[in-house]
Amino acid sequence: xxxxxxxxxxxxxxxxxxxxxxxxxxxxxxxxxxxxxxxxxxxxxxxxxxxxxxxxxxxxxxxxxxxxxxxxxxxxxxxxxxxxxxxxxxxxxxxxxxxxxxxxxxxxxxxxxxxxxxxxxxxxxxxxxxxxxxxxxxxxxxxxxxxxxxxx
Numbered sequence: 001x002x003x004x005x006x007x008x009x010x011x012x013x014x015x016x017x018x019x020x021x022x023x024x025x026x027x028x029x030x031x032x033x034x035x036x037x038x039x040x041x042x043x044x045x046x047x048x049x050x051x052x053x054x055x056x057x058x059x060x061x062x063x064x065x066x067x068x069x070x071x072x073x074x075x076x077x078x079x080x081x082x083x084x085x086x087x088x089x090x091x092x093x094x095x096x097x098x099x100x101x102x103x104x105x106x107x108x109x110x111x112x113x114x115x116x117x118x119x120x121x122x123x124x125x126x127x128x129x130x131x132x133x134x135x136x137x138x139x140x141x142x143x144x145x146x147x148x149x150x151x152x
Contacts, residue, residue: 081106
């Protein structure tokens with residue numbers, strides 16, 4: 001009887017302290033309001049980025065460094081407002097659309113640099129719109145921009 005009570009108690013305590021898959025990891029967030037920013041606020045912030053110092057100031061330093069699959073240049077990847085223990089192991093600039101769809105990660109941002117790494121060539125934001133569609137917003141160094149539906 002005592003063994004059953006101890007087993008029940010240990011399972012109960014584990015269930016209370018075990019992190020939910022929907023619990024967001026705010027450790028990588030710049031501030032507590034990072035996950036509450038609207039899509040338009042994110043787009044505006046990313047569009048205005050000019051160099052690595054601004055990227056660090058706006059997005060923080062918690063990024064993954066990888067290589068652009070087409071150009072071979074450096075890319076920084078930021079996974080914004082992720083579920084606890086989220087990880088995407090691909091070393092290229094592939095987009096984890098299924099995790100955005102499943103609300104495991106809110107936004108994925110890629111910052112692509114020039115060959116010498118001194119300037120930003122492209123800034124890309126991937127997110128789920130309010131209508132549930134997966135969207136892409138891209139801002140180029142020459143001022144061009146595009147926004148498109150990736151998946152419904």
